[in-house]
Amino acid sequence: MTEIIPAEGIFGLLWVLIALPAVGALILLFGGRRTNSWGPYLGVLTVVGSAILGVLMLLAMMEQPAEQRTVVQNVYDWVFVGSFQASFALQLDQLSMVFVLLITIVGALIHIYSLGYMSHDPDRRKFFGYLNLFVAAMLILVLANNYLLLYVGWEGVGLASYLLIGFWQQKPTAAAAAKKAFIINRVGDVGLSLAIMLIFVTFGSITFQDVFGQASEASEGTLTAIGLLLLLAAAGKSAQFPLQAWLLDAMEGPTPVSALIHAATMVTAGVYLIARSNAIYDAAAWAATAVVVVGLITIFMGAIIGSAKDDIKKSLAGSTMSQIGYMVFAAGLGPIGYVFAIFHLLTHGVFKAGLFLGAGSVMHGMNDNVNMRRYGALKGVMVITFITFMAGYLAIIGIPPFSGFWSKDEIIHAAFERNWVIGAAAILAAGITGFYMTRMIAMTFFGKKRWEDDAHPHESPAVMTIPLIILAIGSTFLGMALLFWGNIEEWLEPVVGYESVPTPLPTSFYIGVTLVVVIIGAIIGWVMYARKEVPVEAPRGNVLTRAARQDLYGDAVNDVLIVQPTYRTADVLTTFDTKAVDGFVNWTGTFVGDLARRLRRSQSGFARSYALSMVGGALIVALALILVRL
Amino acid sequence: MNGGAVGTGEAIVFWVSGTLAVIGALGMVISRKAVHSALFIALTMVNLAVLYVANSAPFLGMVQIIVYTGAVMMLFLFVLMVVGVDSSDSLIETIKGQRVAAFLLGIGFSILLVAGIGSGLMETTSTGLDAANAAQGGNVEGLAALMFGPYLIAFEVTAALLITAAMGAMILTHRERWMPKRTQRELSQVRFASGEHPGQLPPPGVYARHNAVDTPALLPDGSTSDLSVPEPLRVREDVRDIDQAEIDEVRQLSGGSASTEGEDR
Amino acid sequence: MNPANYVMLSALLFSIGAIGVLVRRNAIIVFMSVELMLNAANLAFVAFARMNGNLDGQVVAFFVMVVAAAEVVVGLAIIVTIFRTRRSASIDEPNLLKY
Secondary structure, X not given: OOOEEEOOHHHHHHHHHHHHHHHHHHHHHHHHHHHOOOHHHHHHHHHHXXXXXXXXXXXXXXXXXXXXXXXXEEEEEEEEEOOEEEEEEEEEOHHHHHHHHHHHHHHHHHHHHHHHHOOOOOOHHHHHHHHHHHHHHHHHHHHEOEHHHHHHHHHHHHHHHHHHHOOOOOOHHHXXXXXXXXXXXXXXXXXXXXXXXXXXXXXXXXXXXXXXXXXXXXXXHHHHHHHHHHHHHHHHHOOOOOOOHXXXXXXXXXXXXXXXXXXXOHHHHHHHHHHHOHHHHHHOHHHXXXXXXXXXXXXXXXXXXXXXXXXXXXXXHHHHHHHHHHHHHHXXXXXXXXXXXXXXXXXXXXXXXXXXXXXXHHHHHOOOOOXXXXXXXXXXXXXXXXXXXXXXXXXXXXXXXXXXXXXXXXHHHHHHHHOHHHHHHHHHHHHHHHHHHHHHHHHHHOOOOOOOOOOOOOOOOHHHHHHHHHHHHHHHHHHHHHHHHOOHHHHHHHHHOOOOOOOOOOHHHHHHHHHHHHHHHHHHHHHHHHHOOOOOOOOOOOHXXXXXXXXXXXXXXXXXXXXXHHHHHHHHHHHHHHHHHHHHHHHHHHHHHHHHHHHHOOOOOOHHHHHHHHHHHHHHHHHHHHHHHO | OOEOOOOHHHHHHHHHHHHHHHHHHHHHHHOOEHHHHHHXXXXXXXXXXXHHHHOOXXXXXXXXXXXXXXXXXXXXXXXXXXXXXXXEOOOOOOOOOHHHHHHHHHHHHHHHHHHHHHHHHOOOOOOEOHHHHHHOOOHHHHHHHHHOOOOHHHHHHHHXXXXXXXXXXXXXXXXXXXXXXXXXHHHHHHHHHOOOOOOOOOOOOOOOOOOOOOOOEEOOOOOEEHHHOXXXXXXXXXXXXXOHHHHHHHHXXXXXXXXXXXXXX | OOOHHHHHHHHHHHHHHHHHHHHOOEHHHHHHHHHHHHHHHHHHXXXXXXXXXXXXXXXXXXXXXXXXXXXXXXXXXXXXXXXXXXXOXXXXXXXXXXX
């Protein structure tokens, strides 16, 4: 078993990783307009500082023996209620180390990019504050050593996502999209809180060490329940079926937000959760199967939706949904797949961020127009953007030696290790990936110009292109680096476990078939969109295209199942409140008024009527006196 | 007068006076004119005085007649004079249900009291006041002994009450003069300015034969002036006719002087 | 005959007086009905004095007379004053306490 080593030396600064962006967020958000001039630079510096610290910690960790790479630092004794104990304690092991590096390095690059992208926005100080807040919350999420602290980070990134999607809050679509994201996330959060409660009831503790040590002792039913609840939470955060509807609307936010949160980091939190809880899924086979099914459905959903969208960001969002589906799918395969899920997560984080930032660069040059039907022949005008975008493109469709090839093919191979049907499905989805990504670059960079009259496309400034270049280098080499030089399987094995099951056919067979399918998909995309004219007005398309444009009716389903019944219930309750409750209360008032009006008539003002009542009273008194004596 | 038990003489007095008292009370309630009501209640009070005397309370009976009937009821009659002797109530009831409820309640009340009293007092013996009256040497002395003895404070307080009541009446009926009293000059100016007949009305009986109030005065042309007869008599057509024979006789006696036959003028 | 008959007569007169108060509209006649009620009470006192054999009842009846006289004085003064301003002696007339 892994030993826990104390947080000494460089590891003693574990809490600084979180503190830097947290303090940055505080200063920027509470400092107000005074910080407007130097605020953005502070935001960049904090994340860069965390990135440097992260690299130093990686170097220190690599020097430790493999069994002694788990560091736990107790920052603060937080909740101690009876037998429920949750500390603000940070755990740095191999899994959280790679996440820390992803978050801080990609985060730093996107912060630098935002200096250029948001330079004209009057609220950019707030933007950097929110971005710092996000980085701090995400780091809490991956560094937590117990489920409750993870939940804190979980909620924190949800909040940051809401704030950033709705950053241009004056746009009603953006505000609505932020709400939608938050509400759908909330559904997932219910799963996580129920899971935490169930874990506490079952194991008596929520610290990872304790839970995973005792995981095999709990009943399979309980573990399946916990696993399904955690899957619900992951589906919400990672935009998997059935909680996928918010990701496409989240593209209302600024492009750096889409790159950082909805491509590289936040949406991968669900995969982190599943991977971290591997002990539970290993013991609950049904839950793991559910994870595989959810992942598989989402792979296809995302791919189909991405194939029909004309908005470049929405198409990339569909692609993100699909690729995360791959990761979830791999995580559900068990020890044969955890490592590759994380591997793909890392490579995807880099190349998807690069693709989004490249899309942002294209939009910047085309007056923030997102409609790909209005692009075309941009490769000569925006050269750096074009080259970096192509690097990301080749990575995502899985052409060797680019990074995506290594990670995605390992997943497909692992799929075949379990069951050839799901393996074949994974290959088919890779083909569709090739199709829609080729469609995207064909419509954007190749073909004829379809620009609007006021468009003057130009290359972006250096502050934007340098991060693109760095990410493109990552898209090209990271896969090979992690696999051969970093030995990713060995690195992660102490935390998530790794097995390799022999497949009926040799590995090279699967690689070959995958490449062929991908190239066929790419050729189809090329022929349809680079050779033929791309019409400026979107044609009606066949039924699948129209369905894909409607997000495969995801919103419609949510509306019918949840939104409308909620409105109906609210209507019923409102009617009940106004008619029954208010009616009753008002009735007591009117009743008293009516009664008073009737009783008032006895005050006629005539002395004789009053005398009459006096005689009546005297009569009653006399009667009482006499009756008493009888 | 008697001891405890009721003798036949007293019984007769009771039934007669009692009946008259009830008749008086009913008459008071039923009469249309207020003055009739006052007289009916005076009847009731006198009969009650008789009953007091029959119950060995002579002093109280006399006080009832002198003070109550004599003073209080006369006071009522004076006020009726101020308010208007003629004023008669219409006997139509304006408040709905008042009369019915009043009768029911009143009759119910009386039945209740009579039944209660009857059931309570039927078997008691009455002691009679012979001993009490004789104790101090007479009814008046007995009352005086009580009044200036145990009931002295009550006596003094009721005296103060009477004084207060008299003062209160004076204050209540006092009329404050808002403007100075109009002088005779002003009154005569008003009278002349009004355009009506300013002077005095002709006195009655300006005709040497009769100066009775109901005899009209003669105008120069021989006709009578109705203005000289007071209005109540005029209204009642109580004006005496003038006898022409007497006028002719007077003319004859005066030797056919200036007064000629009135018909020509 | 029973001396209690006097008390029953008193009760009867009292009820007639009560009916008079309720039924008549002229203020003075209402007042007279009140006097009748007081007289009925006096009769009851005198009858009880005779039945109990001490003069206390008569003393009280005497005081009742005094008080009734004082009350009549003030009450009639009020009626006269009201009559002067309102020109009407009906007790239904002042109904300002009406709702």
